Amino acid sequence: MVRVKICGLTRAxxxxxxxAAGADALGFILWPGSKRFLAAQAVRAILAELPPLVTSVGVFVNQSVEEVAALRAASGxxxxxxxxxxxxxxxxALAPGVIKVFRSAPENPLLWPAQAWLADGAAPGQYGGTGHSAGDAVVAALAxxxxxxxxxxxxxxxVAERVQRWRPYAVDVASGVETAPGIKDHELIRQFIAAAKQA
Incomplete structure (x- = not known):
């Protein structure tokens, strides 16, 4: 069964x-350039309220290894x-526990020694949460x-059609379950997870 990550969370x-709806992972944006940015201590406070066995993911964009490591520790x-x-x-340097994002097809994704490789949509000057679909070329390169x-x-x-077509390890959603950046629609979250898991 495909795993589901709900990303760009800002509220407990x-x-x-x-x-509660069955998400396998939760994503928090620790890059200040994002509309969905959340400070490390705010992330830690949300994580403190959650049950175990749910993976927490911090999202970073072109930050130094040292900054990422420090924010990983501070946020939990x-x-x-x-x-x-x-x-x-x-x-x-940051492995294990790294997901590498691609918006265009790499010749050899395994050159990035990650634990998973994420295919995202491309939009000029933007890094994630754009609502643009990942192109078939990048998906095919990472599959x-x-x-x-x-x-x-x-x-x-x-989501169901995409899961049936590509059979990914996991799917990741931010804008597709929002009413505004960082503000999630609870019914859309439930519908998304159900559709992905049943595909």
Whole structure:
């Protein structure tokens, strides 16, 4: 069964609804350039209210290895998602527990020694949460890893078809379950997780 990550969370009540609905992972944006940015201590406070066995993910964009490591420790997130143009060396330095994001097809994704590889939609000057679908070329390039995470433009109405087509390890949604950046619609969260898991 496909795993589901609800990303760009900023409120404890949204995180609680996601967990109750069956989310496998929760994503928090620790990059100040995002509309969904949340400070490390605020992330830690939300995580303190959650049950165990739910993976917490911190999302970073073109931040130094030292900054990512410090924010990982301060926030308490378990997994690091590198959503910028980070080189393989950054992935290696922060492993284990790294997801590397791609918006265009890499020649060899395994050069980035991550634990999973995420295909996201491309929008000029933006890093994630754009609502743009991941292109088939990048998805096809990452699928052979066996650890494809599919993101970009997914909604409760589209996720089942994408899961059936690509059979990813996991799917990741932010804007597709929101009423505004960082503000989740609880019914859309429930619908999205149900549609993904039943696909």
């Amino acid at each position: 009540q949204d995180a609680a609804v996601a967990v 997130v378990q997994v690091v998602q590198l959503a910028g143009d980070e080189p393989p060396e950054h992935v290696a 052979p890893t066996g650890r494809l995470i599919l993101a970009g433009g997914l909604t409760p109405a589209t």
